[in-house]
Amino acid sequence: MTPDRPEFVPDPAQSRAEMEALQRRVADAARFADDFGFDPTAVAVGGDASLTGDRPLVAGVDQAFLDDDRAVSAVVCLRGGEVIERAHAVTDLSVPYVPGLLSFREGGAILAAFDTLESTPDLVVFDGSGRIHFRQAGLATHLGVVLDAPSLGVAKSLLCGRVESDTDGRPGGWRAPVVADDRVDAPEGTVLGYAYQSRQYESNPIINPLYVSPGHRVSAETTVELVQRLCGGYKLPEPTRLADRYADECKGQV
Numbered sequence: 166m167t168p169d170r171p172e173f174v175p176d177p178a179q180s181r182a183e184m185e186a187l188q189r190r191v192a193d194a195a196r197f198a199d200d201f202g203f204d205p206t207a208v209a210v211g212g213d214a215s216l217t218g219d220r221p222l223v224a225g226v227d228q229a230f231l232d233d234d235r236a237v238s239a240v241v242c243l244r245g246g247e248v249i250e251r252a253h254a255v256t257d258l259s260v261p262y263v264p265g266l267l268s269f270r271e272g273g274a275i276l277a278a279f280d281t282l283e284s285t286p287d288l289v290v291f292d293g294s295g296r297i298h299f300r301q302a303g304l305a306t307h308l309g310v311v312l313d314a315p316s317l318g319v320a321k322s323l324l325c326g327r328v329e330s331d332t333d334g335r336p337g338g339w340r341a342p343v344v345a346d347d348r349v350d351a352p353e354g355t356v357l358g359y360a361y362q363s364r365q366y367e368s369n370p371i372i373n374p375l376y377v378s379p380g381h382r383v384s385a386e387t388t389v390e391l392v393q394r395l396c397g398g399y400k401l402p403e404p405t406r407l408a409d410r411y412a413d414e415c416k417g418q419v
């Protein structure tokens with residue numbers, strides 16, 4: 166699977182100002198509305214007798230780091246609960262982590278893994294932010310636009326924006342909008358994504374919510390519904406959970 170919009174491929178050799186300008190162009194090119202060819206209610210990670218027809222092919226993306234200078238990028242494709250394909254790449258990293266510029270550190274490595282993938286996913290789930298980003302162009306948005314693939318981001322912490330509710334101790338299934346604040350290049354109050362509590366322990370509510378947002382060609386409201394269908398009883402969506410395990414497996418073989 167190769168880039169559909171190569172002009173947006175992140176270049177770690179750019180200056181910070183050039184990187185931020187590229188992200189703004191990516192955000193302008195992104196579509197934060199539903200534009201995909203599958204039935205979102207058919208998305209599932211296990212057997213469900215009520216679902217008929219083919220399940221969409223969903224790819225999960227995650228990485229493991231060999232050291233400060235190399236990463237293993239892993240892609241796992243699922244149809245329902247069945248793993249259809251796995252792909253990975255080991256690449257050098259040329260820039261350090263900077264909040265808001267993750268795609269320039271990890272984007273090349275992830276695209277290298279997609280380059281070895283034979284399948285074309287209907288949906289890509291990234292471990293990282295999408296529209297919940299200072300310039301509305303987090304990893305899931307940036308690479309979603311590059312690949313022109315319906316995509317969403319699932320982050321474990323909130324990069325920016327404001328949750329319109331207290332997040333502490335919320336039960337499984339709870340959600341609340343994440344809206345733009347003065348740190349985001351969007352009108353204040355714009356819904357960027359959702360805080361979503363994928364699971365919780367009733368006796369000891371210590372699990373923090375996920376922060377889910379559209380990457381490209383998916384709306385914020387549909388994003389949280391898809392993540393709910395993909396979690397399968399775990400905190401993380403099954404595609405990225407399996408990609409994380411596969412990245413660690415590949416790391417152990419390098």
